[in-house]
Amino acid sequence: MPVIHVEALNYFVGKQEILSDISCDIEQGDYVALIGPNGGGKTTLVKMILGLQTPSSGKIDIFGIDRKHFKSWHKVGYVPQNVSLFDNNFPLSVYEAVSLGLAAKKSWFSKINQEEKIQIEEAIHIASIEEFRDKNLSELSGGQRQRVMIARALVSQPEILILDEPSTGVDIASQHKFYDFLRRLNREQNLTIIFITHDLGVIADDVTHVLSINQKLVYSGTAETMLSCEAVSEVYGTKAHVVHTH
Amino acid sequence: MLEIFDYEFMQRAFIVGISLSILTAVLGSFIVLKRYAMLPDALSHIALLGVGIGLVTHSSPIYVPIVVAVIAAISIEYLRYKKRLYSDAILSIFLSGALAMAIILINISDGFNASLFSYLFGSITAVSDQEVNITVGFTLISLLLLLGSYRKLLFATLDEASAQASGIPVFWLNLMLVVLSAVTVALAMRIVGILLIGALMVLPISTALLYKENFIKTIGMAILFSLTSVISGLVCSYHMGLSSGASIVLIALGFFIISLFLNL
Numbered sequence: 001m002p003v004i005h006v007e008a009l010n011y012f013v014g015k016q017e018i019l020s021d022i023s024c025d026i027e028q029g030d031y032v033a034l035i036g037p038n039g040g041g042k043t044t045l046v047k048m049i050l051g052l053q054t055p056s057s058g059k060i061d062i063f064g065i066d067r068k069h070f071k072s073w074h075k076v077g078y079v080p081q082n083v084s085l086f087d088n089n090f091p092l093s094v095y096e097a098v099s100l101g102l103a104a105k106k107s108w109f110s111k112i113n114q115e116e117k118i119q120i121e122e123a124i125h126i127a128s129i130e131e132f133r134d135k136n137l138s139e140l141s142g143g144q145r146q147r148v149m150i151a152r153a154l155v156s157q158p159e160i161l162i163l164d165e166p167s168t169g170v171d172i173a174s175q176h177k178f179y180d181f182l183r184r185l186n187r188e189q190n191l192t193i194i195f196i197t198h199d200l201g202v203i204a205d206d207v208t209h210v211l212s213i214n215q216k217l218v219y220s221g222t223a224e225t226m227l228s229c230e231a232v233s234e235v236y237g238t239k240a241h242v243v244h245t246h
Numbered sequence: 247m248l249e250i251f252d253y254e255f256m257q258r259a260f261i262v263g264i265s266l267s268i269l270t271a272v273l274g275s276f277i278v279l280k281r282y283a284m285l286p287d288a289l290s291h292i293a294l295l296g297v298g299i300g301l302v303t304h305s306s307p308i309y310v311p312i313v314v315a316v317i318a319a320i321s322i323e324y325l326r327y328k329k330r331l332y333s334d335a336i337l338s339i340f341l342s343g344a345l346a347m348a349i350i351l352i353n354i355s356d357g358f359n360a361s362l363f364s365y366l367f368g369s370i371t372a373v374s375d376q377e378v379n380i381t382v383g384f385t386l387i388s389l390l391l392l393l394g395s396y397r398k399l400l401f402a403t404l405d406e407a408s409a410q411a412s413g414i415p416v417f418w419l420n421l422m423l424v425v426l427s428a429v430t431v432a433l434a435m436r437i438v439g440i441l442l443i444g445a446l447m448v449l450p451i452s453t454a455l456l457y458k459e460n461f462i463k464t465i466g467m468a469i470l471f472s473l474t475s476v477i478s479g480l481v482c483s484y485h486m487g488l489s490s491g492a493s494i495v496l497i498a499l500g501f502f503i504i505s506l507f508l509n510l
Contacts, residue, residue, distance in 0.1 A: 074413070089455050104398070
């Protein structure tokens with residue numbers, strides 16, 4: 001059973017079609033890149049999977065349950081766009097930020113218990129941010145904040161992690177380290193990871209699956225086939241020459 | 247010094263002042279971090295509309311502003327969250343609309359007098375026993391609600407989309423926050439004044455933010471700045487015969503300016 005099943009999904013704003021007849025499956029342990037031009041509907045699709053927007057028609061199942069009836073949102077971690085641009089004045093330590101990932105599961109007035117404290121420490125360890133745990137978010141670089149937000153998403157022990165353009169605001173040197181870290185998470189934790197990216201160089205390396213969206217699903221398959229000039233041209237609507245460096 | 251407490255009106259002013267200073271500091275922290283700092287100002291002008299309605303209809307000067315402010319707060323949040331209108335534009339529309347209606351109503355009721363001035367600038371003699379009971383009871387309930395939901399509220403304040411995606415009822419939490427703010431503003435206008443209550447909600451947290459501490463310490467510092475401003479403002483108001491609202495806000499502003507220099 002796929003962890004995410006999307007079937008005949010359509011989305012209109014007024015008469016304008018944003019997504020048209022999207023169908024795809026994502027399996028447990030997949031490492032998926034969601035690519036496409038700006039305005040192609042990538043973020044909209046992600047928001048629909050997360051229940052932040054409602055499709056005009058079609059179906060989304062998460063772990064085999066219709067999204068409308070799905071309650072176990074702690075199984076789906078989300079890291080939004082522009083994490084590195086978060087308000088610099090927000091008074092929040094790394095530990096406090098990571099612990100927020102447990103907020104949805106906590107009932108009113110309940111404190112963080114011993115088991116949850118261990119979960120927080122584990123998430124901090126997995127994201128390799130131990131040395132910053134008592135620092136404020138404002139003291140961290142874009143890449144370090146990105147890891148904090150991933151730790152926050154991991155603390156509820158999700159089975160799916162969705163990231164919207166995670167390398168935005170992260171310098172090029174840190175981007176490679178960041179994607180290596182994501183890939184390690186995917187392999188070592190058997191975590192299904194879906195990320196939106198514009199960086200075609202990234203998808204060539206490790207992703208198991210590429211979904212290309214430009215209103216409709218233009219391509220679904222491996223990165224190798226995707227990087228043929230025809231497929232890239234179809235996704236971005238422009239002529240492309242792909243240079244393979246290895 | 248302690249003869250100040252011989253007067254019942256001062257006892258009432260201190261009880262209400264201390265309650266509201268804690269509550270405005272906590273509520274103000276979430277409001278400012280949500281970039282919603284114009285909300286208390288808009289709500290206070292809406293509360294003035296409640297005063298105007300009260301003057302025209304000869305109804306309660308306590309309950310009418312509360313009801314009017316709560317209805318407006320719910321409408322503001324609905325338009326912001328569900329209709330996705332710009333929050334600063336909505337607040338500006340409500341503020342000017344409510345102020346215009348309030349002026350007309352006060353005109354009709356011939357209410358431009360000393361009593362209106364106590365609503366505008368605050369007065370330590372204006373607090374009744376009934377207001378003391380309502381304010382203390384409301385403060386306790388509000389602090390319990392905020393304490394019980396603080397982690398969810400903080401997540402929704404930092405990142406609404408991620409909080410909602412994780413299953414947190416963001417709309418209802420925001421609604422709770424604006425409704426509590428509306429009632430707080432309506433209650434605080436008697437002692438701080440409609441024109442100055444916004445500053446009391448915004449200044450203590452803005453001062454605390456300059457010290458760049460974590461969230462818990464920042465809230466603690468905001469409460470301390472707010473409490474000190476209100477207590478010393480009330481004492482100054484009593485000894486110098488000054489407006490209580492203006493004294494409180496000037497002391498809070500003093501803390502902000504000193505902190506700004508200390509953290510340059």
